Amino acid sequence: MQGKGFDMTTSTxxxxxxAAIGGxxxxxxxxxxxxxxxxxxxxxxxxxxAxxAxxAIPVVAGCGGSSATNxxxxxxxxxxxxxxxxPATPGGTPVRGGTAVIxxxxxxxxxxxxxxxxxxxxVMDLAIFDQLAETFPGANKEPQPGLxxxxxxxxxxxxxxxxxxxxxxxxxxxxxxxxxxxxSLKRLEEPEAVSHFASTLWKRVVLxxxxxxxxxxxxxxxxLIGDLSQSNxxxxxxxxxxxxxxxxxxxxxxxxxxxxxxxxxxxNTTVTMARNPHYWRHGRPYLDRLVWNQVPExxxxxxxxxxxxxxxxxxxPFSQAASLKKTPGVRLLVRPFSGSAWEIVNNGVAPLNExxxxxxxxxxxxxxxxxxxxYHGLAEMPNNVFGNQLKDWDPSVPTFRxxxxxxxxxxxxxxxxxxxxxxxxxxxxxxxxxxxxxIEQSAWAQIGVHVKIEAxxxxxxxxxxxxxxxxxxxxxxxxxxxxxxxxDQAALECEDYVDSGINACESNYHSxxxxxxxxxxxxxxxxxxxxxxxxQIQRLVNFEEAGYLSIAFVPTLTLVSxxxxxxxNPPTGYFRMEQAxxxx
Numbered sequence: 001m002q003g004k005g006f007d008m009t010t011s012t013x014x015x016x017x018x019a020a021i022g023g024x025x026x027x028x029x030x031x032x033x034x035x036x037x038x039x040x041x042x043x044x045x046x047x048x049x050a051x052x053a054x055x056a057i058p059v060v061a062g063c064g065g066s067s068a069t070n071x072x073x074x075x076x077x078x079x080x081x082x083x084x085x086x087p088a089t090p091g092g093t094p095v096r097g098g099t100a101v102i103x104x105x106x107x108x109x110x111x112x113x114x115x116x117x118x119x120x121x122x123v124m125d126l127a128i129f130d131q132l133a134e135t136f137p138g139a140n141k142e143p144q145p146g147l148x149x150x151x152x153x154x155x156x157x158x159x160x161x162x163x164x165x166x167x168x169x170x171x172x173x174x175x176x177x178x179x180x181x182x183x184s185l186k187r188l189e190e191p192e193a194v195s196h197f198a199s200t201l202w203k204r205v206v207l208x209x210x211x212x213x214x215x216x217x218x219x220x221x222x223x224l225i226g227d228l229s230q231s232n233x234x235x236x237x238x239x240x241x242x243x244x245x246x247x248x249x250x251x252x253x254x255x256x257x258x259x260x261x262x263x264x265x266x267x268n269t270t271v272t273m274a275r276n277p278h279y280w281r282h283g284r285p286y287l288d289r290l291v292w293n294q295v296p297e298x299x300x301x302x303x304x305x306x307x308x309x310x311x312x313x314x315x316x317p318f319s320q321a322a323s324l325k326k327t328p329g330v331r332l333l334v335r336p337f338s339g340s341a342w343e344i345v346n347n348g349v350a351p352l353n354e355x356x357x358x359x360x361x362x363x364x365x366x367x368x369x370x371x372x373x374x375y376h377g378l379a380e381m382p383n384n385v386f387g388n389q390l391k392d393w394d395p396s397v398p399t400f401r402x403x404x405x406x407x408x409x410x411x412x413x414x415x416x417x418x419x420x421x422x423x424x425x426x427x428x429x430x431x432x433x434x435x436x437x438x439i440e441q442s443a444w445a446q447i448g449v450h451v452k453i454e455a456x457x458x459x460x461x462x463x464x465x466x467x468x469x470x471x472x473x474x475x476x477x478x479x480x481x482x483x484x485x486x487x488d489q490a491a492l493e494c495e496d497y498v499d500s501g502i503n504a505c506e507s508n509y510h511s512x513x514x515x516x517x518x519x520x521x522x523x524x525x526x527x528x529x530x531x532x533x534x535x536q537i538q539r540l541v542n543f544e545e546a547g548y549l550s551i552a553f554v555p556t557l558t559l560v561s562x563x564x565x566x567x568x569n570p571p572t573g574y575f576r577m578e579q580a581x582x583x584x
Contacts, residue, residue, distance in 0.1 A: 089331060089560060089567045089580075098582035099289040100311040100564065103301040107268045107294035111261060112250035113234040114187045122231045123574045124292060127273060129234030129255035132162055132181070133225050135570075143229045147176065147256065148213075157220030157525050164211040169278040170237045171260045178211045183238035185215070185228075197489060198227040220523045222530065223488025231574070258285040258578035269294040279578070286566070286581035296429070305330055305559045311582070312564065314573070316557035318376045318432065324559060333558040338389040338571035339481035340382050341370075341436065341551035343424070343474045344465065348508030352422075352471060356414040358546035362400045364407035366443045371552050374435045379552035384542065387553055389571035392487050392534045399550070400543075407447045419448020425465070425473040427458040433474050436551060466506050477554045481572050487534050488522045495541060496522075509547040514540055 108121040113129055132151075133143035148162040168176040188199035201221045208214045215224065227233065234255060241249050253261060258281070259273035273290040293310070295301045298317050304310035306327065316324065316332065324332045351357045371379045383397045384390070411417055424440070426433050434455065441451040456464070465473045494505045496518040504510065514537060521533035541547050558569045567580040 089333070089564050092565055092583070094286045094566060094579075094581040095584055096286050096581070097288050098584075099291060100287050100577065100580060100582065101291045101293065101304075101309065102312045102314075103293045103295040103304050103310045104314050105294070105296050105298070105301075108271065109268070110250045111253040112246060113232050113236075114184075114190075114193050115246070115250065124271065125231040125234055126257065126574055126576055127259045127290065127578075128253050128257045128261060129231065129236065130168075130257050131229050131231065131233050131235065133229040135226070135229045135572075143225045146229070147181070147235055151225065157222070157523075158217045160215045160217070160224060161208070162213045162215070164213060165280070166211060168256055168280040170240075170254050170256050171276045171278055172237070172240065172254050173278055174237055174239070176235065176256055177238075178207045178209065178213050180238045181213045181235055182207050183241070184235045185213075185233065188233065197493065198224070198230075198233055201227070220525055221488070222525055223486045223522065226486040227489055256280060258576075259290055262289075267294075281578060285578040287577065290577060302559055305561055308561065311561045312567070313559040314556075314569075316559045318374070318378055318557065321376060321378060321557055329562050331560050331562055331564075333556075333560060333569055334378070335556045335558065335569045336387065336389050336571050337477070337481070337554055337556045337573065338387045339477050339479070340385050340387050340553050341375075341379065341432065341477045342382075342385040343472055343549040343551065344470075344505060344507050345547070345549060346468060346471050346473075346508055347504075347510070347547060348468065349471055351414060351416045351420055353508075354414050355545055356410040357416065357420075358549075359543075360407040360410040360414070360447060361444065361449065362546055362549055363403045363410065364444050364447050364449070365400070365440060365549065365551065366402045367399070367552055368402065369443075370436050370439055373439065374432050375552060375554055378557075379554045382550040382553045384538065385548050385550040386490065387481075387571065390487060390490075392531050394535055394538065397535075397538060404443075404446050411447055416448075419450065421450045421452070422471050423452045423454050425454045425456060425461050425470045427461040427475065428455050429458065430476050432554075433476055437474055468503075468506060468508065472549075491518045491534070491537060492522060495537070495547075504547070507547060509541075509545075511541070511545055511547070514545070 104123075106121075108124050110121065111124070111128060113121075113125045130147050132146055132148040134146040135143055145165075147165050147168060149165040151160055151162045153160050162181070164176065164178050164181055170176060182205050185199070185205045187193060188197075193199075201217055201224055203216045203218055206214050206216065217224065221227075236249070237254050240254050244252070251264075256276075256279070258276055258279050260276050261271060262274045263272040264270070271292040273292070275285055275288055279285065295304065295310075295313075298315055301310065301313035302316060302320060302324070305313045306329065308329075321332060321334070324330060345352050345358055345361075347353055347358075367381055371377060371381070380388075381399045383395075383399045384393065386393075388395065411419065422444075424437050426437050434453075437451070437453045441453060444451055461473065462475075464470045465475075492499065493502050494507070495509065495511065495514045496504075498510075498515055499519070517533055517537045517540065521530055521537060524530045524533060542550065556569055556571075556573050560567060563583045565581050565583055567575070567577075569575045
């Protein structure tokens, strides 16, 4: 298929769709975005879905890096973003009652957080369950007490003792116990568990008092607390789970969170939740009900909020940002994102297994043009693939400049001095991804790299990715998000697959130097030393060895009704609803 100057092929055998390219606003989102995979009998590891490119590694090169603030003082936003910046919804005196309708592209497959797959389930897990620790929007990226009222780390870093908060009840009225905590964490150790990263860090989890739990570690792991703030470590009632079994519990979950699932439609395209009367944060939530709708079409989500049919719409198109800023009755929240637009390069196939080839592609990528044409000036030049919200992000690290001459020079020192053919796999229904690939196709041709764009249904695209049957794959930006703002899990999962059992986000990236640095950084307890070590990892992976291609820092655009109060969308995009309320 030919479209607007680029060659897009599809796999008809896999039923792939092709988005018609006729301008930014004309690109349609498919009924299933790439984030919603775990379709049919296919289940993918949660690490690859919730933290799939959680690579805490800035890209480094010859020009200045991004600024964490702008001239108006809005943290994490560029001046262009600040021009349409709307802060979190206003506060005021909360009013109880009402229903919030949330339209998203995704529908959850399961309500079992341990075996959940797509990131679309995570935000619902946070409404149903609680974790030992919590992370919230704001400048403080340190985990805060949740179901654990406090914790103590031993001097040698090999033991963490959690004091469980007393007086907490599950939504069925049964009290939370230390046994429930131990049971929930040990579920992560099960071989068939989709989510099990945290359990690779400890030797055992033991109950040392009725409400005291000890996690005994294999080696010092300063990032453990952050890992235990993630939704897959949610605490569930042992007796209920064992009585009902995994399948039944996943349909009718019981947690200590602010809401209870009261109804679902086939395929969970609509999920209804009610206030949990036993919620331990007394007086919350303020809302009576939540209704979660799967609405794949972005324009439909926007129209629903504008008409009053919905309260929140995620994934607002960048092309509509300026006009929605001026639309009465709605608020557009432009928020920093702990992720970026990026590409995974298969380091295991020639010639992409050569450092000079990967660095040449990085220099030949016109990020400024992509930011202007694809993201309408609202994205920023990147200096990593994980956004500027990471705890140890270094804003002074520069990015790759657009330099065709340098790209040609690097290719001349490779096995393909005159260029080569390469295929970029993209999911259908993702307009920003399709346009970025088209721009790269034109730009890379200048150095003799001829790009074929293979647009596949999201399930087929991710299947190629996870089975290493690709050269380059370009997922949506949200696939680089991670719940934990610390760098430990990100580094271990995307670079240190020797230790973690994970193939570097299925990129075939393997570096003895990186592994050695990561082992030091993730076990180092001195924060300043850790920061320096992660800085060395950042420079090595994304500049010296160019394991991944970073495209742009992008914000999240969330459209909300002007009646919504007490709501914010954090950098992860996994928002909480216990403080939200509706102005009457």
